[in-house]
Amino acid sequence: MDNELTCYLDAEKIIFRTNENGFCMMEYADEIYKRVNLLKTCPQISPHKFICVQKMDSTEIGIIKDLNELDEESKIVAINELEKKYFLPEITKFVSIKIKPGTAFMDCIFGNVRKSFAVRDVSHNVFYVDNHTARINDSDGNRYIVNINKLNKKSRKMIEPLLY
Amino acid sequence: MSQRVNTIEFDIDEKGCFCNGLLCFENGVIKKYVNSQLTGEFSLENIDELCKIINVGCGSLEMKKKNCDVDENIVLCNFSMSCIKEVSEFNKMVNSYIETGETHNVYFENGRCPHCGRPYFQNSKECLFCTKKGNLLKKTFKMFRSYFMAILKITILLILSTVMTIIKPIIQGNLIDKYFTRTDAVSFDVASKGLVNSVLILVGLYLLGMALGTVSSILIAKVGCSFSHDLRCRLFDKVQRMSISSVAKHTNGELIHRISNDTENVMNFFVSEASRLLERFIIFLIVFIVLFVTSYKLTILVVLPIPIAIFLFYKSSDKMHKYNAQLWRSGSKEASVLNDIIRGIRLVKTFGNEEKEIAKYSKVSGSFCKMSIINGRFWALFVEPVSFLIAIGEILVLIIGGKMVIDGELSLGSFVSFNLYLAHLYSPLRWMSGLPRRFSNATTSLVKIFDILDEEIDVENSEKSITEINSGDIVFENVSFGYKSYEPVLKNINVTMQEGKMYGLVGHSGAGKSTMINLIIRLFDPNEGKISVGGINLTDYDQRSFRNKIGVVYQDTYLFSGTIYDNIKYSSENASMEEIINSAKIANAHDFIMRLPDGYNTVIGENGYRLSGGERQRLAIARAVLKDPQILILDEATSALDPETEELIQQALGRLVKGRTTVAIAHRLSTLRHADKLIVIENGEIAEMGTHVDLLRERGIYYDLVMAQKQLTRREK
Structure with a gap:
């Protein structure tokens, strides 16, 4: 199967920078794109690989196979842009998880911010994405990530029964 | 509850x-505050619009x-989905x-709990945080x-049946004290007579207890079946x-699991338990009183561990609840995967993926196990351990009660009947110790049932x-719609479709057709x-009656397992055989049906897998024709068919659209060129x-x- 339909961008020719309004711009092969949209093709399995670059009207410019192949500054800009687009705050500690029939109420710490939220239908909304990372989707449509290995014993004891 | 939106978080x-x-809007200026500090003021002069990304x-x-x-x-602000x-x-x-240039004070149904201010979940009108447990x-x-x-009748019968059993130790204790450890005052004859009478009473109690037990079991079965039904x-x-969007939130397997397994769990608990x-x-109460009257000291020893057990529970x-919920989830997932694989069994075989699917099922089944x-x-x-804790009282009774008999504080008969009653006290206690598990099972299932109800x-x-x-006139007036209200799919649609005419909806995929x-x-x-049909707002129609006047033919038509006759008749229960044949003829389906050995009685299998795509489609058209709809909807009804079959179906559709308001979507634009608009x-x-x-x-x-499309056709040729 050929790859003619997909334009893979040459990482060496890409320059990502942030413009004065905070938007990501790209220079590629003598062409300047004033504002581009970056999208992850596989956000869960490989968040920094196969990144799709689009113009603001959603037409695809091409795909970057691996952000690690970019120069350091471009890589930082791209990663920052992706983090802005894919808001996935990491839960660092569970203060409490209360179970009411049908809903789990979680009081959590995100770095230095404490936040509480409800998770409906736990079976669909609390799950492992890989061996040590879990994802939680709350009832508002927010997504959170938890690195199980980084949690303290108490937090782990709280969340583990909800994962299977 | 409605809220003004001039200031938002x-x-x-x-x-x-x-x-x-905070973003505050006043007099054409938006002020931005972060952590109570004013961080920006933005005038709306020279601003084209605000866009939400x-x-x-x-x-x-x-x-x-x-x-x-x-x-x-x-960028004015970034926000999470909570905002x-x-x-x-x-x-x-x-x-x-x-x-x-005018400020309209906009109020909107904010869908938030008036107590805690948190948003309601999707279509619910109940706050997840404020719902009381007892609800x-x-x-x-x-x-x-x-x-x-x-249930009350069953309970009374069960109580009566148990009372029969409870009386027995009194008679047995009486028998021991009066006749077995008899004194000289009681003659042998009196003792023998007393023994026979006691045995007869005991047999009578057994029989009565059995009869009551049998009747209550029959009632439990009857009530239980009606309850779960x-x-x-x-x-x-x-x-x-x-x-459709609500159903789509659940998998087929999950819905089947809820309708079959969860209802059974709830029935088992509420009827039997x-x-x-x-x-x-x-x-427990009766036995407790009897025991207390017999010996209050021993009774205190017996009930001493019970509060500890209740506290532990x-x-x-x-x-x-967590363990039960986990078990429910893995059971539901297993059912879901099984349903998925069985439904797609033809695809599995086509791709030769049997081993992969066996492994997939084995994994979820293993997880359930x-x-x-x-x-x-x-x-x-x-x-x-909790049962053991409860039973500690039994050992204490043996030690202290035995000593009381030896000291003459308690008669042997009373001690024996106390011990027999003890079994009656522990039996409900042991049963109750398993109750939290059954209760937890039932509440897990109840939650899943109420999730839907x-x-x-x-x-x-x-x-x-x-x-x-x-x-059949259809009028769209300023219609906007989004599956999520904040993501509009259709914006300000104004169109009038007149009765008896054909309208084609054209556009790229995802345009909103x-x-x-x-x-x-x-x-x-x-x-x-609003959308009105025949001059009346669509929301004012009875849905069932309205849909009866609409015929729909989809690209991926669904046929139920059954006969061709059943499937055509599905749209009109009272249709006669003549009407069914007529609609099959209009749909160009009659000829192929007659070639089948069982004609209209041919069993077509699940989703008509014994028929070709074109044949299935023609049956769907026959089904739509039979309804004699005023409005006809054709959603890609002829795509993915070979030209010969499409020609047959186009002929059928040509007959079908006459005199009806027809709205059609087709990717092959040639099929829509005769549309009135x-x-x-x-x-x-x-x-x-x-x-x-x-x-x-x-x-x-x-x-x-x-x-x-022309270029594409030329290239294909």
Whole structure:
């Protein structure tokens, strides 16, 4: 199967920078794109690989196979842009998880911010994405990530029964 | 509760971290505060519009400057999905100001809990945080109050049956004290007579107890079956009435699991266990009083460990629920995967993926098995020690009671009957020690059942419920709609479709064509504006009667397992054989049906897998014809068919559309060129409208689509 339909961008020719309004711009092969949209093709399995670059009207410019192949500054800009687009705050500690029939109420710490939220239908909304990372989707449509290995014993004891 | 949207909250700062932010709009100026500090003031002069950008789990609100590119936009704020509804309303309000120069105080149903301010979950009207725990049981009792009398009857029978058993130790104790340890005052004859009488009374009690037990068992079976049938029907009824989007939230396997397994769990608990609960409790009370009267000292020893056991159950109730919920989840997943694989068995075989699917099923089944073992182990490790704790009293009674008999404080008969009663006291206690598990099982299932029963029906019948349609005219007036209200799929649609004419909906994939059709069928209601049919608002029609006047032919038509006759007749229960044959002829289906050995009685298998795609499609058309609909919807009815079959179906459709308002979607634009009017949809808006010739002349989007398709056809040739 050929790859003619997909334009893979040459990482060496890409320059990502942030413009004065905070938007990501790209220079590629003598062409300047004033504002581009970056999208992850596989956000869960490989968040920094196969990144799709689009113009603001959603037409695809091409795909970057691996952000690690970019120069350091471009890589930082791209990663920052992706983090802005894919808001996935990491839960660092569970203060409490209360179970009411049908809903789990979680009081959590995100770095230095404490936040509480409800998770409906736990079976669909609390799950492992890989061996040590879990994802939680709350009832508002927010997504959170938890690195199980980084949690303290108490937090782990709280969340583990909800994962299977 | 409604709320003004001149000031809204946002919660993500420029660095992508959580913050407490506010946007305030007044007199054409937006002020931005982050953590109570004013961080910016933005005038709306030279601003074209506010745009809301939705990303993944977050979004941003941007100001687009007049005559500038999007790279010069100003980011007003970033927000998480918790703020999306308020931000959307704020966006609309400011844009309205930019357009009209007037500030309209916009209020909107904020869908938030009046107590804690948190948003309601999806269609629910109940706050997840503020729902009281007792609500679940209250709702259950309310739902099944019609069974209370039957359950009460069962309970009375069970109590009477148990009373028969309770009396026995008194007679046995009496027998020992009066006749077995007889003194000289009691003669041998009197003792023998007393023994015979006691035995006769005991046999009588056994027989009476057995009769009462048998009647109560029959009643339990009867009430139990009616109860679970009723619950299954309620649940199925609700699933049938839910909107397509609500049903789509659950997998088929999950819904089947809820309707079959969960109703059975609830029935088992509420019919068998609830009636026994009262019975056991009353026995416990009676036995406790008898024991207390016999020896209050020994009774205190017996009941001493009970509060500790209750405390332990209470402390571990969260854990119990977690384990049960895990077990439920793995069971539901196993059912879901099984349903998925069995439904797609043909595809599995086509791709030769049997081994892969076996491994997949084995994995979920293994997980279910593992969870069952974990659950079983937890209960074994928990219940047995608690049962032992309760039974400690038994040992204490043996030691202290024995000493009381030796000291002459207690007669041997009283001691024996005390010990026999002890068994009656421990039996309900042991039964009760398993109760939390059964209760936890039942509540897990109840939650899943109420998840569905409590879901709001988003498309409901109005009070008017008009059953007749005056004419097939369809009018869209300023209609906007989004599956999520903040992401509009259709924007401000205004169009009139006249009765008896054919309208073709054209546009790129995702433009909003199928959404328009879904709105006409009233699978959803518009967020703004109204749709009327025959001059009456669609919401004023009785849904069932209205849909009876609509015929729909989809691309992926669904046929039920059964005969061809059953499938055609599905749309009109009272249709005669003549009408069925006639509709099959109109649909060009009669000839192929007659070639089958069993004709109209041919069993077609699940989803008609014994028929070709074209044959299935023609049956679907026959089904639509039989209904004699006033409005006909054709959603890609002829795509993916070979030209010969398409020709047959086009002929059938040609006959079908006569005299009806027809709305058709087709990717093959040639099939729509005879439409009275073509409506071109682009990005949720009507971009062009006119006949095939008019639109070609205009050289707009339709022209481009036709040309692109022509090129494709030429290339294929």
